[in-house]
Amino acid sequence: MKKIKVGLGTCGISAGGELVYNKLSEEIKLRELEVELSETGCMGMCYEEALVEIEDDDQSYLYSKVTADKVNRILEDHVVNNNPVEEWLIRSSEITKEDTFIENQERIVLRNCGLINPSSIEDYIEEDGYKAIEKTLSEYTPEDVINIISESGLRGRGGGGFPTGLKWKLTYQSVSDKKYIICNADEGDPGAFMDRSILEGDPHSIIEGMMIGAYAIGADEAYIYVRAEYPLAIQRLRNAIAQAEEKGFIGNNIFGSDFSIKINIKEGAGAFVCGEETALIASIEGKRGVPRLRPPFPAVKGLWDKPTNINNVETYANVPWILLNGAEAYGSYGTEKSKGTKVFALAGKIKRSGLAEVPMGTTINQVVHEIGGGIKDGKEFKAVQMGGPSGGCIPASMGDLQIDYDELKKTGAIMGSGGLIVLDETTCMVDLAKYFLTFTQNESCGKCTFCRVGTKRMLEILERITEGEGKEGDIELLEDLGNKIIKGSLCGLGQSAPNPVLTTIKYYREEYEAHINNKKCPARNCPSLLTYTIFEENCKGCGLCIKHCPTDAITGEKKQPHEIDQVQCIKCGKCFEVCRLDAVEIN
């Protein structure tokens, strides 16, 4: 029997996946077809959404950019007459088109994403689900588990890169009658959606990973702290927990052992700083999410003052795989100090945006060109921004850099949670730095003076520069302030907030100088630094720009070259957009 799967992650739904699913379901009923229709999580190829996969005798056909209108033909030709609609196929066993996106990836964390139905525990069990916890409880002591995780070389995927085995060991060694384990699913970096896709596509793997962690450290209660902005992830997690409870995988004396666990979901309430572990704990306790001084670390004194272990979604998703396949298998991927794989959310000025899981040590160029398919609209590759507001920009000239924790740190950027935004020649680096600082400034909790006031002053300077009022010495002042904020802040937010500014100054100092000294924006992005003029030779005097100009700044007789009054011009760019003769110039 043929199987039809529709990718229904948030991205798939946004692209119309739900309409396709409903139409399929309706038509299958109407035609009384013998096919199995199911939903699945994000398949990773967000650039081709909505995606529909048809499985037939071990053969898989993937249809891209499916709309409800295409459903009838796919069903008629492919399902009824066994005649795949080739022009809409992106992948099949015989026809290969743009297949490098998936082929260049190594999927450990995303092993089930886009393959199984996330709402079905049976699907997960079929893929060896809950086998790792069963094996752990019957074969290993908590020390064994900690040793296996340590040997695997797994490091925290939330961005910091702290060795997971060591973190577990520290919590294990804390003596207490009660311990907690927390999953940090407060993915707040703009441009990052890996954790969301895992939560939506394979919620059971996170639950299983947390259970193994809980057993290792001696916890019997777990919290998953999820952003409230991810309603679908919350719904699928709730459903997964209920199913696992029903099967007896969550509860008391699991698999006949002494191990018991209760899993709770806490919805975040919209505060970026709650991604910091002590702030997250405060938020679960119902307080303002303000970080506190460490030590004591959560491993000693965490949630409700009890020893607590916190890891990120992707970290937990790795755990069941490691337990089933062994530390050595995991360690065979990656570089000397960064083992395994890393999931990146590829977005920005790139042809194929989506989820990419690659072994550590893959170069930036490989990710951008081989997986991402290069830059959109024939523009030039300028840089990648990694690590979101805590990270930095790495110029295209360093594209051969291997992605691992330590190599990235050397550049001033960080691995971060995995947002990878590709930038082209039209991106102004000063504006980008300003964008990230606006974000962190807004999200600073206000506790540390350097973070609260320092980021505000830095932002004011950047605003001044992009408005053409930069002064000599501004760059040095930014560097000075940035370094002091790093030293004078308690938590990761403040300590990393200046990174986007410092790395752009490091690699694109000349862009800052052009803004300040020549009052020019080389990327032609900052409106205050642009002038719009009409190139008389090209202008036929059609009047289109006059019609669209919101401030009546353009004058001229019909069939005579027009003119832009620079005083009235608000630099909205409308005339440039509408002119069909390339007669409007930007300088």
Place this chain on the structure above:
Amino acid sequence: MSELVIDKVQETTRKEDIQNFKIDLIRKRKQSGSLIPLLQSAQDSYGYIPEKIIYYISELVNIPAADIYGVITFYSQFRLKPLGENIIRICEGTACHVNGAKSILSVIKDEIGVDVDETTEDGKYTLQSVACLGCCSLAPVIMINDETFGNLTADSLKKVLKNYQKVEPSLHEHSSTNE
């Protein structure tokens, strides 16, 4: 007295929502860390957090109203004012930013005449900005109520907004919760 507080606000809200909130209150008041879930439940029921509800929760969970106010203002999710009938969310994620979210925002501002976090005078639209809607491959993106619109240009956005104003009557059924 507390019962009275609830009943007064009730006039403007649906009965079953209030019921849910009341059940939540009783179920959660003794749990540690229940303040944020209670505030979320209140907001789901009323669409915002009415001042009187703060006192009501304060009484039940034994936390001073000033502290509750502190928590409400710390988290961006909580609102102390009611929203418009339709919510327009503009994504300001990195991918949207580099793909021109700023000009999209200015078009919306021009078209509906309010700034971010404001509601139009007729109560029809509230404009909000969000850090990331998570569909970066469709950048730039906006959401109107539960519908997502991607790959926007100034022109396509104007069309979307115009279509919306035309078919508006059917959209009034939208409720402010997202569950």
